[in-house]
Amino acid sequence: xxxxxxxxxxxxxxxxxxxxxxxxxxxxxxxxxxxxxxxxxxxxxxxxxxxxxxxxxxxxxxxxxxxxxxxxxxxxxxxxxxxxxxxxxxxxxxxxxxxxxxxxxxxxxxxxxxxxxxxxxxxxxxxxxxxxxxxxxxxxxxxxxxxxxxxxxxxxxxxxxxxxxxxxxxxxxxxxxxxxxxxxxxxxxxxxxxxxxxxxxxxxxxxxxxxxxxxxxxxxxxxxxxxxxxxxxxxxxxxxxxxxxxxxxxxxxxxxxxxxxxxxxxxxxxxxxxxxxxxxxxxxxxxxxxxxxxxxxxxxxxxxxxxxxxxxxxxxxxxxxxxxxxxxxxxxxxxxxxxxxxxxxxxxxxxxxxxxxxxxxxxxxxxxxxxxxxxxxxxxxxxxxxxxxxxx
Amino acid sequence: xxxxxxxxxxxxxxxxxxxxxxxxxxxxxxxxxxxxxxxxxxxxxxxxxxxxxxxxxxxxxxxxxxxxxxxxxxxxxxxxxxxxxxxxxxxxxxxxxxxxxxxxxxxxxxxxxxxxxxxxxxxxxxxxxxxxxxxxxxxxxxxxxxxxxxxxxxxxxxxxxxxxxxxxxxxxxxxxxxxxxxxxxxxxxxxxxxxxxxxxxxxxxxxxxxxxxxxxxxxxxxxxxxxxxxxxxxxxxxxxxxxxxxxxxxxxxxxxxxxxxxxxxxxxxxxxxxxxxxxxxxxxxxxxxxxxxxxxxxxxxxxxxxxxxxxxxxxxxxxxxxxxxxxxxxxxxxxxxxxxxxxxxxxxxxxxxxxxxxxxxxxxxxxxxxxxxxxxxxxxxxxxxxxxxxxxxxxxxxxxxxxxxxxxxxxxxxxxxxxxxxxxxxxxxxxxxxxxxxxxxxxxxxxxxxxxxxxxxxxxxxxxxxxxxxxxxxxxxxxxxx
Numbered sequence: 007x008x009x010x011x012x013x014x015x016x017x018x019x020x021x022x023x024x025x026x027x028x029x030x031x032x033x034x035x036x037x038x039x040x041x042x043x044x045x046x047x048x049x050x051x052x053x054x055x056x057x058x059x060x061x062x063x064x065x066x067x068x069x070x071x072x073x074x075x076x077x078x079x080x081x082x083x084x085x086x087x088x089x090x091x092x093x094x095x096x097x098x099x100x101x102x103x104x105x106x107x108x109x110x111x112x113x114x115x116x117x118x119x120x121x122x123x124x125x126x127x128x129x130x131x132x133x134x135x136x137x138x139x140x141x142x143x144x145x146x147x148x149x150x151x152x153x154x155x156x157x158x159x160x161x162x163x164x165x166x167x168x169x170x171x172x173x174x175x176x177x178x179x180x181x182x183x184x185x186x187x188x189x190x191x192x193x194x195x196x197x198x199x200x201x202x203x204x205x206x207x208x209x210x211x212x213x214x215x216x217x218x219x220x221x222x223x224x225x226x227x228x229x230x231x232x233x234x235x236x237x238x239x240x241x242x243x244x245x246x247x248x249x250x251x252x253x254x255x256x257x258x259x260x261x262x263x264x265x266x267x268x269x270x271x272x273x274x275x276x277x278x279x280x281x282x283x284x285x286x287x288x289x290x291x292x293x294x295x296x297x298x299x300x301x302x303x304x305x306x307x308x309x310x311x312x313x314x315x316x317x318x319x320x321x322x323x324x325x326x327x328x329x330x331x332x333x334x335x336x337x338x339x340x341x342x343x344x345x346x347x348x349x350x351x352x353x354x355x356x357x358x359x360x361x362x363x364x365x366x367x368x369x370x371x372x373x374x375x376x377x378x379x380x381x382x383x384x385x386x387x388x389x390x391x392x393x394x395x396x397x398x
Numbered sequence: 399x400x401x402x403x404x405x406x407x408x409x410x411x412x413x414x415x416x417x418x419x420x421x422x423x424x425x426x427x428x429x430x431x432x433x434x435x436x437x438x439x440x441x442x443x444x445x446x447x448x449x450x451x452x453x454x455x456x457x458x459x460x461x462x463x464x465x466x467x468x469x470x471x472x473x474x475x476x477x478x479x480x481x482x483x484x485x486x487x488x489x490x491x492x493x494x495x496x497x498x499x500x501x502x503x504x505x506x507x508x509x510x511x512x513x514x515x516x517x518x519x520x521x522x523x524x525x526x527x528x529x530x531x532x533x534x535x536x537x538x539x540x541x542x543x544x545x546x547x548x549x550x551x552x553x554x555x556x557x558x559x560x561x562x563x564x565x566x567x568x569x570x571x572x573x574x575x576x577x578x579x580x581x582x583x584x585x586x587x588x589x590x591x592x593x594x595x596x597x598x599x600x601x602x603x604x605x606x607x608x609x610x611x612x613x614x615x616x617x618x619x620x621x622x623x624x625x626x627x628x629x630x631x632x633x634x635x636x637x638x639x640x641x642x643x644x645x646x647x648x649x650x651x652x653x654x655x656x657x658x659x660x661x662x663x664x665x666x667x668x669x670x671x672x673x674x675x676x677x678x679x680x681x682x683x684x685x686x687x688x689x690x691x692x693x694x695x696x697x698x699x700x701x702x703x704x705x706x707x708x709x710x711x712x713x714x715x716x717x718x719x720x721x722x723x724x725x726x727x728x729x730x731x732x733x734x735x736x737x738x739x740x741x742x743x744x745x746x747x748x749x750x751x752x753x754x755x756x757x758x759x760x761x762x763x764x765x766x767x768x769x770x771x772x773x774x775x776x777x778x779x780x781x782x783x784x785x786x787x788x789x790x791x792x793x794x795x796x797x798x799x800x801x802x803x804x805x806x807x808x809x810x811x812x813x814x815x816x817x818x819x820x821x822x823x824x825x826x827x828x829x830x831x832x833x834x835x836x837x838x839x840x841x842x843x844x845x846x847x848x849x850x851x852x853x854x855x856x857x858x859x860x861x862x863x864x865x866x867x868x869x870x871x872x873x874x875x876x877x878x879x880x
Contacts, residue, residue, distance in 0.1 A: 053649035054756050054786070076655060106597065117597055119605060120574045135848045136841075141753040142785035143571065143825035145560045145609050146833070146840055147867065148849045152573065152605035156597070173655035196515045202538075202626045242698050293595040295516050321516075321596050348599035366599040371589045376601055378855035383848075394600070 017391045020159035022062055022098030026105055028090045030158055030393040031364050032356040041100050044165055047071055049140065056123065056140050058168040061100025068099055072171055080172040081118050082109035082207075082276055090353060091283035100164040106156035107291075109276040110207035110235070113199065113318040118155055121170045125151035127162035130384025140168045159390045160398065161383040175206075175237035179247055180268040181260035182224070183232040188212060188300040188316065191232040194257045195319035196296050198234045201253050203246045206237040209275055210316040218280040221270045224263075232257075233271055278324060280315055287326045288333035288354040294347030296320030305341035310334050329355065335362040342366075365394050401806045402490075402831045404451065405865040407497035411477060412454065418477065419455050422499070425467045432456035441500050444485040444492040445547075446832055448802070453480065453494035458505045462580060462588060462618040465501065469616065470586030472499055478864045479584070481612035483524060483552030488749060489830030491559060491611055491866060498864070501616055503554045509533050510619065518577060518594050520621045523554035527561075530622065539624045542569035545826065546735055557617050560609030562826035564734070567784035568659040568693075569625070571826070573608040578621035581607060581614070584857045594621055606852060611828055612863040614856035628693035631659065633730050634703055636710045637684030637717040641665070644686035645759040647713045648783045651690070651706055658706070662689040662734055663781035665763065668741070668791075671778060675740035676733030679726070681717040688783065689734055737780050738791070745776075745793040748805040752816030753786045753825035762819050766790050769811045773804040787825035788816065814839050829867045837869055850876045 018037040021027055041062035049058035052075040059068055065083065072078050084107040087094045103125070108117035124138030137150035154161055183194060188210065195208035210232045211219070219225040234254075236246055251260065263271065274280050281289060294302060299320035306312060306325065313326040327334040333354040342349045348366035351359060368376060373395075380387075380398050392398065411418070419433055432438055433455060443450040454477075459465045472479050480494045482502040487493075494500050503524035511520040514537055521530060527548040530541040544563035545551055551561070557579070562571040569575070578592035591603040598604050607614050638644040648661055664672065664680070664687045673680040680687055688710075692702040703720050710718055721727040733740075741747050754762050763779060770777040770792060780789040790812055794805040813823045813833065817840050823833045837846060850868060853860070853876070860873075860880040 051755065051757065053653045055652060056755075106602070108597075112596060116570060116574050119597075119602060120570060129848065133844045133848065135845045137845065137848070139753075139820070139822045139840075141755060141787075141821050141825070143562050143566065143753050143782070143787045144822045145826055145828055146822045146824050147829065147837065147846075148852055149560065149573065149605050149609045150849060150852070153602050153852075155605070156600075156602050161601075173652075173657065176655065196517075199517060200514065200626055202629050239698075239701070241701055242694070245695060245697065293597050293599070295518075295594040297515055318596055346593055347595045350599075368600060369590075371583075371587050372591070372600065372603070375589070375603065375855060379601055379852065382851035382855050 015386060017388050020163050020390050022101040023064065023096050025087050025090070025092055025096040026101050029086070029105070029352055031359050031396065033390060033393055035391070039163065041098060041163065041165070048166065049168070052077060055171050056168065057171050058140065058166060059099050060166050061098060061164040063099050065097050065099055065102055066095040073174070076174050077171045078174045079121065080111060080115035081121055082111040083107065083118060084109045085277045086352065087277070089278040089281050089283055089289060094277050099167055103155050103167050104157065104159050104164060110209055110272055110317055113208065113321065114204065114206045115172070119152050122152055122155055122167060123170055124168040125154060125164055126166040127154060127164045129162040130386055130388040134165070138168070142170060158393050160380065160393050161389070163389065177238065177240040177243045178265050178268045179236045179243050180263040180271060181234045181247060181250065182263055183257050183260045184227060185229040186210070186232050186257060187230070188303060190257065191230065192296055192300055192316065192320040194232055194254055195234065198250065198254060199319050201250060203236065203250050204238060205234055207235045207272065208319040209233050210320070211280060212314055214313045215280045215315050218282070219271060220274050220279055221267055224271065235268065235272060275315060275317060281313065281324055281326050286329050288329050288358070289352045290325040290327065290338055290349050291352050292323040292325060292342055292347060292349045294321060294323065294342065294345060298345040298347065299323050302341045302345055306334065306337050309337045331358065332362050333358050401803070402449070402835060403870065404449070404831065405495055405870070407495050411497040415454055418475065421471060421475070422455060422457060422468065425471055426457060426459060426464050430458050430460065430464065432458065441482065441485070441494060441502065444487040444490060446488055446490040446493070446830065449490050449493050449831065451493065451495050453498050453500045454496065456500040456502060458502050460505050462582060465582045465616050465618050466586040466588055468501060469582050469584055472861065473585045473859070476859070476861070478861050480863055481554070481558070481616045483555035484526065484550045486547040486551040486555060487559070487830060488751070488827045489824070489832040491828050491830035493831055495865070503616065503618065504552060506618060513594070514539065516594060517624050518621050519624050520619065521553060522619055523557065523617045524552050527551050527553060527556055534624050538627045540627050541622055541624055542575050543572050546738065553620055554617055557608050557620060558610065558612045559826070559828035562787065564660045564662060564782060567661065567782070568657060573605060575623045576604060576608060576620055577623060579604060579607060579617050580619035581617045583615045584859065584861050592621070611830065611867050613853055613867060614862065629695045630699060631691055631693045632699050632703065632721050633689050633691040633727055634706065634718065634720040635680065635730060636688045636690065636715045637681035638686045638688070638713065639684070639716055641686045641763045642760045643713040644688055645756060647688060647710050648756060650709045650712065654705065654709055656702060656705060658690050658692050658784065660689070660691040661784040663687070663783040664734070664737070665779040667776065667778035668737060668780050671740050671744060672733040672737050675743065676729060676736055678729040678733035679719070680733060684716050689730060741778055741791050741793070746796040747791040747793050748809050750788070750790045750792070750809050750812050751824045751827040752788050752813050752821055754788055754816050754819045754821035756783065756786055758819040762788065762815060765815050766812055769815070770808050773808045775801070775805060775808055786821060810836060831866055834867060835869045837867070838872065843872070846872055854880070
């Protein structure tokens with residue numbers, strides 16, 4: 007199909023189930039290639055912690071199959087369905103790797119990129135190629151498969167992916183510290199990550215975001231909540247949570263959320279239920295150094311009303327801002343540029359995404375390599391033209 | 399051994415040597431150059447010692463700015479460049495040519511910034527792997543990837559090869575532990591990828607650069623993740639009467655939801671040699687030995703080892719022994735980590751580095767034994783069982799050219815077998831020149847063309863680390879177009 011496109015010089019938008027279509031710059035072309043019919047798990051060896059699937063396989067199907075063997079994807083991919091005004095659980099496994107947006111467990115387990123072992127893909131020259139394989143350790147040739155993660159279908163269309171899976175933890179417990187201001191919350195979270203107790207994730211919901219939790223009791227507290235999750239063997243939980251509470255005692259006594267409540271709050275973060283879709287707001291995703299995060303949010307909040315979620319102990323900020331003509335772009339970019347990191351406009355009206363930079367603007371030397379890479383894979387600009395950067 | 403053909407040196411460049419030395423001396427100072435033949439001879443090979451070429455000149459820059467000036471000079475004068483760290487590559491990754499400028503970053507070994515709160519360290523790339531952990535040890539932090547050569551090897555080399563180690567089952571390999579890089583391109587441009595945040599912006603250049611075997615640029619600085627050490631760790635040893643039983647035991651442990659920090663496998667010849675060397679108490683009657691290490695608090699360790707013991711008991715082990723104290727733990731690991739050295743005491747060896755799916759282990763070990771017997775050679779096998787990385791050590795006499803050539807042939811047959819079994823040519827050592835000509839076994843011409851185009855984006859003239867990774871006939875067109 008891409009060969010036909012290449013022959014006719016007809017560019018196309020590349021989608022799985024289209025759950026991430028609202029992210030990135032809008033694509034003018036009316037032609038869409040979907041991987042939705044490339045479906046099915048092609049290899050699953052639970053004792054080797056490896057699975058392969060065709061790229062259009064729904065994530066929900068993959069997670070169900072893994073769960074049947076007591077396993078899961080360690081990186082807990084974000085589900086932007088609800089925040090984009092669509093249903094939850096709609097994305098494909100190809101989209102998961104093409105977008106590389108891992109969820110809360112990223113901080114301990116690595117991202118989508120860290121779990122990809124191999125891929126087959128078709129580039130803009132209509133060449134089917136493979137990279138990597140099905141084994142955990144592989145340095146044979148350049149790491150092209152991993153290099154395709156986060157490229158949003160602009161370099162190649164993934165046809166099959168092979169990835170590492172992990173056992174589900176036996177038990178989960180979340181410590182929730184109420185009422186911490188953002189800077190103290192980040193201090194507490196980084197302190198937790200600096201203990202040897204294998205914290206699986208650490209997130210902070212300021213008051214406004216905490217009020218939107220699905221768990222009514224927690225939402226009704228009317229305070230910020232700083233959440234620290236332990237996932238391990240059942241017999242380890244009591245000992246570890248005790249030591250952790252001792253290490254963090256200056257931040258007060260936490261609430262203990264058991265398995266069900268814990269599942270509910272982390273699912274709210276993973277699905278961004280605390281940042282529901284609204285035409286009146288836009289959504290940014292900011293990746294930074296944890297201790298810089300409160301300053302970034304404070305700097306932006308001087309100019310506009312915001313709601314924030316701090317994940318990855320502060321290293322990832324989801325920031326809801328009013329739906330202005332530039333989605334607050336100038337202020338967001340300035341606040342991030344001064345403190346390090348990068349920002350992506352995740353949700354805004356198409357005309358906004360058309361006029362402002364959606365992905366972090368590049369330095370000239372990186373832009374030169376980016377253009378070179380695009381030309382190497384897709385010289386005719388067939389695949390998702392302009393999705394990440396204008397003219398690319 | 400001299401199977402692999404090397405690029406012919408450019409006679410014109412060799413003839414201009416004096417002029418080139420003078421040019422480099424002007425831009426970086428004579429004290430940063432190694433010019434005399436004895437000095438240069440120290441850089442003629444790496445840990446794949448069968449191949450040796452004395453380089454044109456060696457440069458030892460101290461700053462990114464100096465690397466930039468040197469590379470710009472080489473670029474402008476069409477000179478080939480071989481980047482080098484400590485020269486511990488097992489695949490000829492740092493092998494120079496008579497017409498190449500070696501740029502060795504070992505003088506750039508400072509720690510620039512330690513941030514325990516955000517758990518990152520910014521270091522110069524010439525620092526040794528173990529020195530990073532050493533600098534943060536007082537705070538009980540460490541840098542996770544632990545290749546066996548960690549005392550000597552540089553982070554620069556680890557980045558080039560995407561090095562692993564015995565403990566990567568839990569902590570990942572180099573690419574999973576690096577957040578940012580500063581790299582000098584061949585035209586002298588300094589470029590930065592990533593930073594101190596967890597996910598890079600734009601295309602994932604970190605993934606492409608790490609493991610590119612020094613062919614994209616010279617990395618001068620890196621920001622790596624440092625992690626808090628576990629409260630404690632303890633290994634246990636389980637001896638089995640067959641490789642099948644040991645393989646099934648590994649599958650049983652992982653199937654039960656336990657991911658130890660390390661699961662190391664040794665076959666009988668490896669057990670015998672290592673025990674004679676280290677007196678670690680390895681079971682000499684076993685056909686296969688697993689060393690399994692877990693981490694946690696004392697009570698957690700006890701619980702995990704008890705569970706593993708229960709699982710291992712199902713596979714009729716010949717012996718099960720849990721390390722009783724720190725001293726015994728150190729001995730158990732000393733034996734394993736010294737395996738290559740111990741085997742080197744009884745014979746020369748040729749170390750392979752394929753990876754295979756765990757389920758194929760008994761088949762692959764059986765075939766390896768057949769292959770080596772077919773060439774009249776002995777073999778010992780060390781295996782990172784948790785991640786499938788297999789190190790067969792083919793024993794031979796390096797002074798016997800016929801035996802050396804047989805060892806290289808047996809090695810090639812073994813790597814082909816690994817690919818056939820669903821694995822790959824190299825799990826952590828890299829391709830270099832050693833496995834270069836086998837790349838077509840694993841990759842189609844299109845797969846290789848896709849990789850070579852990326853090389854051309856970074857290094858349009860193909861000057862960096864030439865003649866490695868791609869078979870010469872496969873890269874000929876791309877090199878000539880350069």
